[in-house]
Amino acid sequence: MEGEETRRKKEKGGKGKQGTRDVSSKQMMIREKVLSVIVSCFERHNAVTIDTPVFELKVPFARYLAMNNITNIKRYHIGKVYRRDNPVMTRGRYREFCQCDFDIAGQYDPMIPDAECLRIVYEILRELDLGDFRIKVNDRRILDGMSAVCGVPDEKFRTICSTVDKLDKMPWEDVKSELINIKGLSEDVADQIGEYVSMQGGLDLAEKLLQDPKLSQNKQACAGLNDMKLLFVYLQCFKITDKVVFDLSLARGLDYYTGVIYEAVLCQTLQPEVPVAGDRAGVNAGSVGSVAGGGRYDGLVGQCDSKGKTVPCVGLSIGIERILCILEQKAKTSAEKIRTTKTQVLVASAQKNLLEQRLKLTNELWDAGIKAEVLYKKNPKLLTQLQHCEETGIPLVAILGEQEIQNGVVKLRNVATREEVDVSKDQVVEEIKRRIINL
Amino acid sequence: MEGEETRRKKEKGGKGKQGTRDVSSKQMMIREKVLSVIVSCFERHNAVTIDTPVFELKVPFARYLAMNNITNIKRYHIGKVYRRDNPVMTRGRYREFCQCDFDIAGQYDPMIPDAECLRIVYEILRELDLGDFRIKVNDRRILDGMSAVCGVPDEKFRTICSTVDKLDKMPWEDVKSELINIKGLSEDVADQIGEYVSMQGGLDLAEKLLQDPKLSQNKQACAGLNDMKLLFVYLQCFKITDKVVFDLSLARGLDYYTGVIYEAVLCQTLQPEVPVAGDRAGVNAGSVGSVAGGGRYDGLVGQCDSKGKTVPCVGLSIGIERILCILEQKAKTSAEKIRTTKTQVLVASAQKNLLEQRLKLTNELWDAGIKAEVLYKKNPKLLTQLQHCEETGIPLVAILGEQEIQNGVVKLRNVATREEVDVSKDQVVEEIKRRIINL
Numbered sequence: 041m042e043g044e045e046t047r048r049k050k051e052k053g054g055k056g057k058q059g060t061r062d063v064s065s066k067q068m069m070i071r072e073k074v075l076s077v078i079v080s081c082f083e084r085h086n087a088v089t090i091d092t093p094v095f096e097l098k099v100p101f102a103r104y105l106a107m108n109n110i111t112n113i114k115r116y117h118i119g120k121v122y123r124r125d126n127p128v129m130t131r132g133r134y135r136e137f138c139q140c141d142f143d144i145a146g147q148y149d150p151m152i153p154d155a156e157c158l159r160i161v162y163e164i165l166r167e168l169d170l171g172d173f174r175i176k177v178n179d180r181r182i183l184d185g186m187s188a189v190c191g192v193p194d195e196k197f198r199t200i201c202s203t204v205d206k207l208d209k210m211p212w213e214d215v216k217s218e219l220i221n222i223k224g225l226s227e228d229v230a231d232q233i234g235e236y237v238s239m240q241g242g243l244d245l246a247e248k249l250l251q252d253p254k255l256s257q258n259k260q261a262c263a264g265l266n267d268m269k270l271l272f273v274y275l276q277c278f279k280i281t282d283k284v285v286f287d288l289s290l291a292r293g294l295d296y297y298t299g300v301i302y303e304a305v306l307c308q309t310l311q312p313e314v315p316v317a318g319d320r321a322g323v324n325a326g327s328v329g330s331v332a333g334g335g336r337y338d339g340l341v342g343q344c345d346s347k348g349k350t351v352p353c354v355g356l357s358i359g360i361e362r363i364l365c366i367l368e369q370k371a372k373t374s375a376e377k378i379r380t381t382k383t384q385v386l387v388a389s390a391q392k393n394l395l396e397q398r399l400k401l402t403n404e405l406w407d408a409g410i411k412a413e414v415l416y417k418k419n420p421k422l423l424t425q426l427q428h429c430e431e432t433g434i435p436l437v438a439i440l441g442e443q444e445i446q447n448g449v450v451k452l453r454n455v456a457t458r459e460e461v462d463v464s465k466d467q468v469v470e471e472i473k474r475r476i477i478n479l
Numbered sequence: 480m481e482g483e484e485t486r487r488k489k490e491k492g493g494k495g496k497q498g499t500r501d502v503s504s505k506q507m508m509i510r511e512k513v514l515s516v517i518v519s520c521f522e523r524h525n526a527v528t529i530d531t532p533v534f535e536l537k538v539p540f541a542r543y544l545a546m547n548n549i550t551n552i553k554r555y556h557i558g559k560v561y562r563r564d565n566p567v568m569t570r571g572r573y574r575e576f577c578q579c580d581f582d583i584a585g586q587y588d589p590m591i592p593d594a595e596c597l598r599i600v601y602e603i604l605r606e607l608d609l610g611d612f613r614i615k616v617n618d619r620r621i622l623d624g625m626s627a628v629c630g631v632p633d634e635k636f637r638t639i640c641s642t643v644d645k646l647d648k649m650p651w652e653d654v655k656s657e658l659i660n661i662k663g664l665s666e667d668v669a670d671q672i673g674e675y676v677s678m679q680g681g682l683d684l685a686e687k688l689l690q691d692p693k694l695s696q697n698k699q700a701c702a703g704l705n706d707m708k709l710l711f712v713y714l715q716c717f718k719i720t721d722k723v724v725f726d727l728s729l730a731r732g733l734d735y736y737t738g739v740i741y742e743a744v745l746c747q748t749l750q751p752e753v754p755v756a757g758d759r760a761g762v763n764a765g766s767v768g769s770v771a772g773g774g775r776y777d778g779l780v781g782q783c784d785s786k787g788k789t790v791p792c793v794g795l796s797i798g799i800e801r802i803l804c805i806l807e808q809k810a811k812t813s814a815e816k817i818r819t820t821k822t823q824v825l826v827a828s829a830q831k832n833l834l835e836q837r838l839k840l841t842n843e844l845w846d847a848g849i850k851a852e853v854l855y856k857k858n859p860k861l862l863t864q865l866q867h868c869e870e871t872g873i874p875l876v877a878i879l880g881e882q883e884i885q886n887g888v889v890k891l892r893n894v895a896t897r898e899e900v901d902v903s904k905d906q907v908v909e910e911i912k913r914r915i916i917n918l
Contacts, residue, residue, distance in 0.1 A: 068527065068528070069527065072527065072528060080848075083821055083850060084845055084848065084849070084850050084851075085845070085850075085852075086820045086821070086822040086850055086851075086852045087820070088507065088508065088511065088820055089507070089511055114820075144855075146855070148855035148856065149855055149856050149857045152834075152838075152853075152855040152856075152857075153855050155838075159842070159845070163845065273835070274835075274838055277835050277838035277839045277842060278838065278842045279842060381525045381526070381527055381553075382522055382525070383525040395591075396712070396713075396716050399591075399594075399713055399716035399717065400716045403598070403716060403717045403718060406523055406524070406598070406602065409519075409523065410523070411522060411523050411524075411525055412523075412525075413524075413525045414591075416583075416585070416587030416588055416591040416592050417587065417588050417591075418588045418591075477916075
């Protein structure tokens with residue numbers, strides 16, 4: 041929630057002239073656009089939305105499945121989450137975050153839903169136009185296997201992984217020194233790990249590692265590598281292998297992930313102003329450029345179920361805060377206007393005393409499901425109406441004039457090209473529909 | 480938020496077989512559908528959405544406008560609101576409500592935005608298919624004027640109105656008795672009020688009252704009646720005069736409404752199981768059958784502004800809880816299935832070993848923005864795939880078969896009619912797009 045002080049600051053920026061928006065509502069438009077891209081994608085992938093209570097911070101989805109005895113579902117959830125602004129503060133002040141989750145629960149053939157999750161991350165990042173990106177993938181079982189064959193003691197697995205995961209922020213030398221001096225590995229073990237975690241590739245790398253004399257002896261690793269091969273076959277079908285990298289240094293969310301894990305990073309990124317407290321795959325947390333993450337968690341539902349019945353799950357989270365931060369900075373430096381509404385047509389008039397005609401045509405457009413608008417003025421000037429379209433990005437104007445009404449036509453004007461064409465009154469709704477689809 | 484007990488109850492109902500959903504997620508689907516109808520309508524009417532903090536129960540929108548110095552905006556807000564479950568309880572337990580608000584702020588020509596608000600209520604109730612309904616309208620100034628010419632002392636205006644407003648729940652005799660015995664009016668004054676508040680009509684009634692020997696002497700009443708006439712002219716343009724009734728007994732929200740007021744009521748309705756704590760126009764409160772309400776509040780922003788700068792506003796609220804209650808009961812008694820997803824096409828296969836081809840075609844459909852799905856099975860039976868469409872309401876199937884692949888075609892099947900047609904592989908995405916628009 042927004043404090044009194046923030047509001048006062050905003051007040052300065054906001055001079056609410058007709059057709060303009062203050063800074064805060066421009067930010068809202070960016071947020072709106074981002075959420076609409078994400079929701080459209082989740083719905084294109086046929087997810088339903090389930091409301092899980094906002095104050096329940098711990099694995100609400102898994103709990104929901106267990107409690108309601110659901111064995112298969114594809115759902116998304118866009119919601120406000122409240123986290124402590126600053127954990128050090130004694131007076132609990134919660135900051136509001138927006139979290140976008142997508143999950144597929146159910147017993148299915150291997151790697152098909154997992155591949156779809158990666159495709160979803162790809163579609164969203166492509167459509168948000170955040171610049172080039174990569175989706176790193178790895179598998180919990182490969183990490184387990186690698187760790188075992190390198191001679192890492194079981195009890196050190198987690199802590200070793202959390203050091204390895206810093207490879208996106210620090211050079212190998214520093215990671216190695218931490219592994220030896222802080223985590224207590226021998227130099228030999230650290231070097232063996234170093235060899236593996238420097239590896240990046242795709243299907244080829246999975247195949248190569250299946251031939252690796254050490255790894256190929258580890259059952260867990262082989263299972264992970266075979267699934268990784270299968271994953272890449274499906275990613276080829278989804279045409280996204282140019283953006284996905286099998287990266288053995290990715291080691292996140294190991295508290296609950298059991299299979300494939302992934303993290304999307306932007307190739308060029310801005311440092312976030314405020315680091316956000318951690319969540320799934322550290323999407324909002326410290327990882328440089330990380331904007332999405334997820335993985336397979338087959339054990340979580342069973343932990344929440346009183347009878348321990350398991351439901352395999354794979355899912356992803358999109359880190360909205362960082363994306364907004366980037367898009368807001370982009371919007372500041374860009375001349376391009378952000379549309380604040382989705383209006384498709386303005387119904388305008390060329391002369392006075394045509395308000396009722398404007399309202400009637402607007403009403404017909406609403407009935408046809410078209411986002412139509414009139415200026416709330418009895419006798420607006422045509423120029424004012426056209427300027428309104430240019431300022432707010434409305435692409436089409438339907439102009440009513442006395443001459444046109446006599447001739448039984450409506451003039452359609454393309455705002456960008458300024459082309460005008462007369463369309464018969466009976467045909468105008470259909471013609472506007474047709475044009476909107478093609479715009 | 481939902482309690483432990485509610486969850487346990489749900490558990491019984493939910494046997495999550497493949498293709499089925501438990502009760503709770505069916506409820507979610509209804510909620511989803513209702514919200515999507517409402518949001519689509521708000522967006523068709525070109526509103527932006529602004530996030531106002533959820534815990535701020537008092538007029539957050541007016542405050543937002545004042546704080547951010549916004550003079551014109553059309554916005555909607557769908558949000559969770561937390562209200563005390565039971566105000567008598569000492570331990571504050573908040574219940575979660577969903578509130579749908581739409582507001583138009585700005586200095587515009589009279590009654591145009593007001594008419595649009597009524598059109599929005601109409602569009603939403605029509606599309607939600609809740610049965611026949613009426614939208615009652617009145618005007619604060621007409622109530623003020625009526626009260627004055629009948630001889631009600633100023634200080635009794637509010638309390639008299641709140642008794643009058645009970646006319647939808649009790650007969651005039653009881654209302655009259657309350658006016659006299661509890662509110663202290665003389666029988667003569669009560670009878671004069673009784674004459675006015677029994678009046679219902681449209682444009683004709685507004686014209687008739689402008690000729691009324693008493694009311695026509697009151698400036699406030701005349702201003703309200705002239706605006707009512709204008710409103711009905713615009714409502715005629717919007718073709719909704721058959722659903723809108725000018726009703727002098729409507730007297731709600733007088734704490735802040737300054738002009739037109741309205742309330743939508745269902746003609747046949749179920750009593751809500753739990754009455755909901757009051758909000759704008761009592762949408763969720765006790766009024767029989769009330770599902771939406773609103774009005775003009777030109778003074779509220781000024782009260783929140785440090786310099787008292789006013790921004791005229793008109794808005795509406797939709798009472799989700801009651802609508803859900805009705806639709807859920809309808810769903811229970813109806814054989815009609817509720818679709819749980821919006822999937823438009825299932826990509827199916829007629830033989831084994833076609834998973835990759837299925838994934839590739841699905842991917843092309845996603846790229847074209849189509850809501851497409853495959854079963855997450857390597858080799859599903861065709862019958863299983865077709866049954867999945869029938870169970871979940873997917874209207875179209877694209878079937879890949881060996882023969883079809885050899886012939887360079889895809890078979891499109893209409894699930895409802897079972898008609899099948901072969902379409903060239905190159906044309907199939909366009910053909911599916913075309914069919915989806917026409918479905």
